[in-house]
Amino acid sequence: MSTETANPTLLIDGCRLVDPETRYDGPAGLWIERGELKKIARTETERQALRARVAATAPEALRLEADGLLVFPGLVDLHVHLREPGFEYKETIRTGCEAAARGGFTAICCMANTNPVNDCRAVTEFICARAAEVSGVAVHPIGAISKGLEGKELAEIAEMKKGGIVAVSDDGRPVADSALMRRALEYARTFDLRVVSHAEDKALAGSGCMHEGAVSTRLGLEGIPAEAEEIMVARDIHLAALTGARLHIAHVSTAGSVELVRRAKEKGLDVTAEAAPHHLLLTDEVLGGSGAYDTRYKMNPPLRASRDMDALRRGLQDGTIDCIATDHAPHSEDDKNVEFHRAPFGVVGLETALAAGLSLVRSGTLSLAQLAERMSLGPARLFGLPHGRIAEGRPISLAVIDPNHKWTVDARRFRSKSRNSAFEGWTFEGDVAYTLAQRRLSYAAEWARPLTAISEPAGAPTQRRIAGV
Amino acid sequence: MPALSQRHLLGIEPLLPGDIRTIVETAKSMKSISKRAIKKVPALRGKTIVNLFLEPSTRTRSSFEIAAKRLSADTLTLSGTGTSLSKGETLMDTARNLEAMAPDAIVIRHSASGAPHMLARILEPPVINAGDGSHEHPTQALLDLMTVEERKGPVKGFKVAIVGDIAHSRVARSNIFTLTKMGALVWLCGPATMIPREVEQLGARVTNSMDEALEGADVVMMLRIQLERGSGSLFPSVPEYAATYGLNRARLKRAKRDVVVLHPGPINRGIEIASDVADGEFSVILDQVENGVAVRMALLYLLITRPEGRGGTA
Numbered sequence: 001m002s003t004e005t006a007n008p009t010l011l012i013d014g015c016r017l018v019d020p021e022t023r024y025d026g027p028a029g030l031w032i033e034r035g036e037l038k039k040i041a042r043t044e045t046e047r048q049a050l051r052a053r054v055a056a057t058a059p060e061a062l063r064l065e066a067d068g069l070l071v072f073p074g075l076v077d078l079h080v081h082l083r084e085p086g087f088e089y090k091e092t093i094r095t096g097c098e099a100a101a102r103g104g105f106t107a108i109c110c111m112a113n114t115n116p117v118n119d120c121r122a123v124t125e126f127i128c129a130r131a132a133e134v135s136g137v138a139v140h141p142i143g144a145i146s147k148g149l150e151g152k153e154l155a156e157i158a159e160m161k162k163g164g165i166v167a168v169s170d171d172g173r174p175v176a177d178s179a180l181m182r183r184a185l186e187y188a189r190t191f192d193l194r195v196v197s198h199a200e201d202k203a204l205a206g207s208g209c210m211h212e213g214a215v216s217t218r219l220g221l222e223g224i225p226a227e228a229e230e231i232m233v234a235r236d237i238h239l240a241a242l243t244g245a246r247l248h249i250a251h252v253s254t255a256g257s258v259e260l261v262r263r264a265k266e267k268g269l270d271v272t273a274e275a276a277p278h279h280l281l282l283t284d285e286v287l288g289g290s291g292a293y294d295t296r297y298k299m300n301p302p303l304r305a306s307r308d309m310d311a312l313r314r315g316l317q318d319g320t321i322d323c324i325a326t327d328h329a330p331h332s333e334d335d336k337n338v339e340f341h342r343a344p345f346g347v348v349g350l351e352t353a354l355a356a357g358l359s360l361v362r363s364g365t366l367s368l369a370q371l372a373e374r375m376s377l378g379p380a381r382l383f384g385l386p387h388g389r390i391a392e393g394r395p396i397s398l399a400v401i402d403p404n405h406k407w408t409v410d411a412r413r414f415r416s417k418s419r420n421s422a423f424e425g426w427t428f429e430g431d432v433a434y435t436l437a438q439r440r441l442s443y444a445a446e447w448a449r450p451l452t453a454i455s456e457p458a459g460a461p462t463q464r465r466i467a468g469v
Numbered sequence: 470m471p472a473l474s475q476r477h478l479l480g481i482e483p484l485l486p487g488d489i490r491t492i493v494e495t496a497k498s499m500k501s502i503s504k505r506a507i508k509k510v511p512a513l514r515g516k517t518i519v520n521l522f523l524e525p526s527t528r529t530r531s532s533f534e535i536a537a538k539r540l541s542a543d544t545l546t547l548s549g550t551g552t553s554l555s556k557g558e559t560l561m562d563t564a565r566n567l568e569a570m571a572p573d574a575i576v577i578r579h580s581a582s583g584a585p586h587m588l589a590r591i592l593e594p595p596v597i598n599a600g601d602g603s604h605e606h607p608t609q610a611l612l613d614l615m616t617v618e619e620r621k622g623p624v625k626g627f628k629v630a631i632v633g634d635i636a637h638s639r640v641a642r643s644n645i646f647t648l649t650k651m652g653a654l655v656w657l658c659g660p661a662t663m664i665p666r667e668v669e670q671l672g673a674r675v676t677n678s679m680d681e682a683l684e685g686a687d688v689v690m691m692l693r694i695q696l697e698r699g700s701g702s703l704f705p706s707v708p709e710y711a712a713t714y715g716l717n718r719a720r721l722k723r724a725k726r727d728v729v730v731l732h733p734g735p736i737n738r739g740i741e742i743a744s745d746v747a748d749g750e751f752s753v754i755l756d757q758v759e760n761g762v763a764v765r766m767a768l769l770y771l772l773i774t775r776p777e778g779r780g781g782t783a
Binding site for chain 1: 482559560561579581582583584586587601602603604605636639642665666667668670671
């Protein structure tokens with residue numbers, strides 16, 4: 001990235017600021033000096049004063065005419081597979097971070113199923129060191145629950161915490177042994193870490209490769225019943241009650257799981273949950289039509305029935321589901337271009353999540369304020385991360401969004417190394433125009449309204465573009 | 470005869486009833502060729518057909534080979550072992566290599582549901598599904614229909630009982646689609662472990678009672694119990710299965726007096742079907758084999774000579 005993108009001095013003028021922490025949703029002018037947010041001007045008078053002051057004192061600053069644009073806190077994704085170390089041909093920490101910035105994310109949590117597994121402090125520190133070389137996105141590793149993700153012995157959770165982990169999970173594999181899961185919850189609680197459950201009864205899921213229902217019956221593919229997830233969600237909620245620990249259910253996909261989490265919250269347990277954009281927008285019906293046997297629609301948990309999708313949306317609306325998390329799971333074309341039952345599970349999601357979220361706003365599932373909360377402050381709070389806030393005196397962490405930008409998903413244009421998107425060919429309305437984080441401009445869309453110099457009259461932007469992003 | 474609405478034969482599900490009629494009527498005229506002294510016509514002379522059989526098969530493979538030869542096509546048959554697939558080449562690479570040889574049709578048998586769809590997505594020539602995993606076995610269902618019609622006329626309004634492991638049977642799926650499209654009433658029968666979820670949505674009725682399935686049936690289709698799958702998961706033992714869902718003469722009395730009994734073969738005598746039924750007067754099992762050649766001749770002919778640009782694609 002060019003130095004021009006670091007420490008920007010910039011006036012974002014006339015945007016609609018959606019800030020979940022202060023519950024402010026209204027017009028704003030944001031004054032950023034050398035990468036730090038100095039002033040939020042909300043009233044018309046304040047904004048005029050800010051404009052005048054900047055014109056007088058900082059004529060060399062940049063300006064973004066943000067009329068009609070939204071500003072959210074930088075987005076936070078609790079569930080990303082960065083594949084490094086070990087699977088660099090699918091994704092690296094660098095390409096994953098670039099995909100994140102393109103998607104409006106300023107902080108992501110990466111799962112432990114790398115090779116070697118992130119089950120000890122050395123691997124945690126390796127990931128943090130690699131991530132530090134890439135600026136613009138904060139990377140927070142999630143440590144393994146068990147050594148080697150084998151579900152037998154606890155990993156060195158306290159040591160990994162010193163190295164920088166923010167939660168523990170054997171994601172990709174369930175912890176089949178209930179006694180080990182109990183110990184994991186107790187032990188993680190000791191160190192104030194949340195346990196993220198990949199809830200799946202492997203024996204019941206068997207060799208299933210899609211949701212079990214009418215579509216799997218038609219296609220002659222082995223199904224994964226909804227109950228394979230629900231049985232383990234129920235078990236883990238019982239264990240959370242037994243241990244008083246913090247439990248987070250990853251990628252909730254069924255109506256039954258939503259109901260179990262809802263009841264757990266009503267009882268006052270510290271149980272939280274996430275849902276993925278593909279589960280919120282797609283059902284197994286896509287595999288029944290022109291997408292028959294298309295491995296882009298193969299992920300675990302699988303795309304479910306429409307009643308499950310509806311329940312997930314209601315859960316997200318009423319707060320039973322705390323946040324949207326992508327479960328970004330890159331796979332190469334060679335990995336995916338095989339017989340359906342042999343293909344690996346997983347879809348990429350970082351670069352389409354915000355657009356998917358905006359479509360939930362358009363369909364009336366969420367308000368804009370709710371969407372901003374479910375994708376930034378909400379998830380940040382679950383793992384105790386210092387993200388999702390827009391406050392004067394802090395380094396910038398923002399997503400600038402054009403809600404009216406129409407675009408069609410073309411995975412070949414992704415920043416991610418992989419192309420396995422379940423939204424390929426979809427036309428979305430709304431996308432990220434700029435991402436600002438860690439005192440720099442980490443992403444600028446090619447189509448975005450250009451930044452101009454303050455000294456130039458508004459409405460007559462020059463072609464001066466920020467280079468190198 | 471109208472051309473088929475589909476460019477490939479990936480399954481029965483996408484076919485129109487008119488397509489099924491066309492295939493069966495064409496098969497009837499093809500059948501007469503097999504009864505001549507010289508069993509060969511030049512209809513597909515100069516055409517090349519690749520048979521890609523990546524799962525063990527004797528009956529279907531030889532049936533496709535004979536069908537192609539009777540139409541004077543050149544055939545190349547590749548089986549699972551001895552191909553580059555056993556050396557780790559992917560199905561997609563194998564398919565692209567075969568296409569470079571410019572075949573006029575590719576027939577595929579594969580253990581993966583959806584394998585023919587993968588080929589059809591990238592290949593130019595018509596792809597014919599000769600059985601894919603637990604999905605479909607369309608030529609089997611078409612020859613079954615032809616066989617029943619020969620004996621009993623149109624199937625509209627017939628009660629057809631299909632008995633066995635419906636969940637893992639591609640024969641069952643293709644027959645459900647074929648028979649419901651042609652107006653028959655399909656009853657599926659087996660223990661609940663063998664009945665797939667929400668199968669009623671395909672237009673069939675389900676019963677766990679063999680007697681209820683057979684009561685007044687016009688047609689009974691027995692499915693092969695896959696002993697290689699191993700008992701213990703879907704049923705406790707072979708004797709228990711045979712006693713509960715095996716077809717014998719006594720049970721068959723519940724069916725219509727002119728019932729016909731089909732089996733896709735190879736049969737497990739004394740397990741899903743008693744020998745005196747398999748070899749008895751109601752059995753049309755050998756007619757099925759004969760008609761298999763005719764149906765495959767019809768399909769090869771219709772797909773290879775299909776005019777370009779007609780109707781939908783698959």
